[in-house]
Amino acid sequence: MAATLMAIPPDAADAAPAAPGAPKAVDLRADFEASGLPEIFAQLDQEMVGLAPIKRRLRETAALLLVDRARQRFGLAVGAPTLHMSFTGNPGTGKTTLALKMAAILHRLGYVRRGHLVTVTRDDLVGQYIGHTAPKTKEVLKRAAGGVLFIDEAYYLYRPENERDYGQESIEILLQVMENQRDDLVVILAGYADRMDRFFQANPGFRSRVAHHIDFPDYGEEELLEIGERQLETMNYRLSPQAKAVFAQYIALRRGQPHFANGRSIRNALDRARLRQASRLFQRDEGPLSVDDLTVIEAEDILASRVFAGTPDSQTGDSQAGDRGTPS
Amino acid sequence: MRLTQGTFSFLPDLTDEQITAQVQYCIDQGWAVNIEFTDDPHPRNTYWDMWGLPMFDIRDAAGVMGELASCRKIYGDRYIRISGFDASHGWESVRLSFIVNRPANEPGFALERQESDGRRILYSTRAYAAQLPEGERYS
Numbered sequence: 169m170a171a172t173l174m175a176i177p178p179d180a181a182d183a184a185p186a187a188p189g190a191p192k193a194v195d196l197r198a199d200f201e202a203s204g205l206p207e208i209f210a211q212l213d214q215e216m217v218g219l220a221p222i223k224r225r226l227r228e229t230a231a232l233l234l235v236d237r238a239r240q241r242f243g244l245a246v247g248a249p250t251l252h253m254s255f256t257g258n259p260g261t262g263k264t265t266l267a268l269k270m271a272a273i274l275h276r277l278g279y280v281r282r283g284h285l286v287t288v289t290r291d292d293l294v295g296q297y298i299g300h301t302a303p304k305t306k307e308v309l310k311r312a313a314g315g316v317l318f319i320d321e322a323y324y325l326y327r328p329e330n331e332r333d334y335g336q337e338s339i340e341i342l343l344q345v346m347e348n349q350r351d352d353l354v355v356i357l358a359g360y361a362d363r364m365d366r367f368f369q370a371n372p373g374f375r376s377r378v379a380h381h382i383d384f385p386d387y388g389e390e391e392l393l394e395i396g397e398r399q400l401e402t403m404n405y406r407l408s409p410q411a412k413a414v415f416a417q418y419i420a421l422r423r424g425q426p427h428f429a430n431g432r433s434i435r436n437a438l439d440r441a442r443l444r445q446a447s448r449l450f451q452r453d454e455g456p457l458s459v460d461d462l463t464v465i466e467a468e469d470i471l472a473s474r475v476f477a478g479t480p481d482s483q484t485g486d487s488q489a490g491d492r493g494t495p496s
Numbered sequence: 497m498r499l500t501q502g503t504f505s506f507l508p509d510l511t512d513e514q515i516t517a518q519v520q521y522c523i524d525q526g527w528a529v530n531i532e533f534t535d536d537p538h539p540r541n542t543y544w545d546m547w548g549l550p551m552f553d554i555r556d557a558a559g560v561m562g563e564l565a566s567c568r569k570i571y572g573d574r575y576i577r578i579s580g581f582d583a584s585h586g587w588e589s590v591r592l593s594f595i596v597n598r599p600a601n602e603p604g605f606a607l608e609r610q611e612s613d614g615r616r617i618l619y620s621t622r623a624y625a626a627q628l629p630e631g632e633r634y635s
Contacts, residue, residue: 282555310563314556352558 194238204276205230212269216262217398218391225382226266226273233277250379251279251354252346254322254368256361257384260430263358264318266384270356271316280354284315290324293338301334305341312353322357323367343373387430392419396434400465405442410467421475437473444469497604499537502577502593512561515578515596519557522580527591528552529560530581531567535574535633537602537623547571550581564596573599573634599625599634 200206209230212223236246251274255263268285275283288308295301309317319325325342327333346355357364357374361383368375387395393416400406407415418437422428445465449457500506510518522529529551532544547567551560560578567576576597579590603624610618625633 281558284555306562310551310559311553311555313554313558313562349558352556 194241196234196238199234199238203234205273208269208272208276216265217394218387219262219266219384222262222266222382222384225380226270229380230273230277233274233279237277249279250350250377252378253354253356253380253382254364254378255356255358255382255384256364258360258386258430260432260434261384261386262431263384264320267316267318267356267358271354274316274354279351280315282314285318286312286315287318287320289320290335293319293325293342294334296334298334301337302341305338309341309345309353313349314352316354316356318356318358321359323359323363326367326370328370339371339374343377346377389416389419389423392423392430392434395431396438399435399438403442405438405463405465408464408466411465411470414467414470418470418473418475425475437470437475438465440473441465441469444472497602499575499595499598499602501537501539502579502595504594509598510594510596515564516557516561518592518594519560519578522578522592523554523557523560525580525582525591526584527580527582529554530579531560531563531576532579533567533571533574533576533597535599535630536626537575537605538621538626544575544577547576568597572597575599601634 209223209227212226216223233249236249239246253270255267257263264287267287271280271283271285274280286308292308293301293305295304325335325339327335342355345353355378357378359367368378393412396415396419397407397412419434422433422437427433442465448466448469449461504510504518519529531547533547534541534544548563551563554560564576564578574597575595577593577595579593582589582591605621605623608620608622610620612618
């Protein structure tokens with residue numbers, strides 16, 4: 169955001185019904201520092217690779233909210249802003265992680281009171297029989313009050329093929345709360361872009377109540393490599409130089425295959441590489457192992473992957489349980 | 497006669513804002529918040545009817561206040577109280593309980609004297625409202 173001092177022009181301040189004791193000028197920069205946001209943004213830059221448009225968008229949103237807050241101090245009326253968002257993007261692009269950050273940002277800015285994140289899917293909102301849905305949805309809303317409600321794969325709420333589906337009931341309650349209790353909770357809907365589009369078309373009420381549509385781009389190959397290295401780092405592993413080159417190749421190949429889930433696929437690939445490293449270490453008989461032996465993943469651990477054999481992992485029964493595949 | 501049971505009962509009725517603050521205090525202490533209602537004001541009537549389940553995993557008072565609003569919508573003519581239950585070891589008991597809703601008209605209690613053997617007198621109190629069957633007492 170702009171780092172300049174910003175003063176409201178005097179005529180604007182006079183025209184407005186200024187609150188008693190209202191300051192003559194606001195230092196947005198100082199506000200920004202005091203809100204604790206710089207730490208969150210620094211954390212965001214540090215922990216999350218790529219996602220430049222998202223980070224910019226988050227900063228813009230934060231700037232808007234800061235300015236809104238400054239305007240309030242001058243008595244310039246602003247309605248409670250609509251903060252409901254929709255996160256669209258392919259699997260594994262960091263939607264949930266970002267929702268957590270969003271909750272923290274909104275909490276620092278004082279737009280949600282507690283700043284906790286409640287993650288739900290259709291199962292948690294929709295009941296199995298008549299009269300079961302409303303209490304379930306209300307229970308979830310009660311839990312999310314004062315924080316952020318993150319509805320993952322929100323399009324499952326609406327099932328046009330079954331006209332007796334109870335999802336509609338849940339949607340109606342959600343819409344009502346999104347409208348009437350805007351200061352109590354913020355709803356974030358997440359899902360794959362194309363299906364979310366269809367969902368919004370079928371439920372125009374949602375589209376108009378969601379102010380921010382944020383699209384998550386897929387990661388580039390270099391970004392994926394960096395993500396992989398960071399994941400290994402947190403687990404106290406590292407790639408040998410050859411392994412790094414091979415892994416870059418692996419990413420390029422894997423990206424072309426079906427059921428690629430960005431960050432999550434990388435994590436699964438690395439989990440399998442760790443498995444192979446463990447069995448390699450176990451089978452060799454060259455005396456005691458050093459710390460280096462235990463931490464370094466060699467090229468052969470990655471080369472053994474079926475991706476290099478030309479068959480996708482998922483079709484040969486290799487564990488892909490963590491991946492949510494492409495829309496069926 | 498104004499019913500005085502539980503905490504704050506000698507103060508003027510709490511506003512919604514004050515109730516919210518008290519509920520938030522309970523939540524911050526990690527207590528489960530309950531909403532209970534009754535139309536029998538007798539002081540020995542310990543077990544009131546519960547409105548829904550105890551609310552364990554709530555982070556903000558807004559959720560409880562929503563439940564209170566819906567309870568008032570149906571049982572607005574009865575006594576409603578909020579209690580905070582501390583489940584931690586050694587307590588396992590209600591830590592705070594206060595009335596958040598009362599009927600418009602509270603007729604009070606009659607003192608009944610019963611003469612028993614040897615001119616001994618037994619005293620008991622009976623709520624005037626309790627003469628009517630349950631559900632018709634304050635409407």
